[in-house]
Amino acid sequence: MLFKFIINRRFLANFAPRKHQLLCYNKRMDHKKFMEIALKEAWQAFQEDEVPVGACLVKNGQIVSCGHNRREKLQDVTSHAEIETIRKASQELGTWRLENCILYVTLEPCPMCAGAIIQARIHKVYFGARDPKAGAAGSKINLFQPGLFNHTTEIEGGLLAEKCSQILKQYFKIKREQSGEVAELDEGARLEIE
Numbered sequence: 001m002l003f004k005f006i007i008n009r010r011f012l013a014n015f016a017p018r019k020h021q022l023l024c025y026n027k028r029m030d031h032k033k034f035m036e037i038a039l040k041e042a043w044q045a046f047q048e049d050e051v052p053v054g055a056c057l058v059k060n061g062q063i064v065s066c067g068h069n070r071r072e073k074l075q076d077v078t079s080h081a082e083i084e085t086i087r088k089a090s091q092e093l094g095t096w097r098l099e100n101c102i103l104y105v106t107l108e109p110c111p112m113c114a115g116a117i118i119q120a121r122i123h124k125v126y127f128g129a130r131d132p133k134a135g136a137a138g139s140k141i142n143l144f145q146p147g148l149f150n151h152t153t154e155i156e157g158g159l160l161a162e163k164c165s166q167i168l169k170q171y172f173k174i175k176r177e178q179s180g181e182v183a184e185l186d187e188g189a190r191l192e193i194e
């Protein structure tokens, strides 16, 4: 009887998710959840007629700050989603050192934002869509190569990539229709959005 019970327990265990699988799954769900929040920020930028890129910064599973591109509104070239988010996080946490923080951003960071991310010592970045013309995480240049600078920020792309690129495609489609031509629309227009 006891033998039978052990066999059955072992047999059933094959069908139960193993603990580490469950943890990985949960973490993956969290990453998607935070990227969805970055996407909401991107939609906010869209409504403000800005190139729709959004970001959020997370520490210990908690959101510290969110931001979106506001370059046109502020007429400030540094107001990309990542910089806005980093600036707010530093104010919130009272430090420019954002170690142990994870940044979620809908578009591959440009060289300016990559510089700020590395300077802020952010632990890891997840981005959505690739930017073949200006991306500094391997598309145009890779500023995240391990050992290139004093601090190395880990980076992983392709999280909800389809959703993240769709919003950009939609934005530039409207812009093209408004201008009646394939306009030179700054950074974003050079994205692979056709």
Ligand SMILES: [Zn+2]
Pocket: 080, 081, 082, 109, 110, 111, 112, 113, 114
């Ligand atoms: Zn940037």
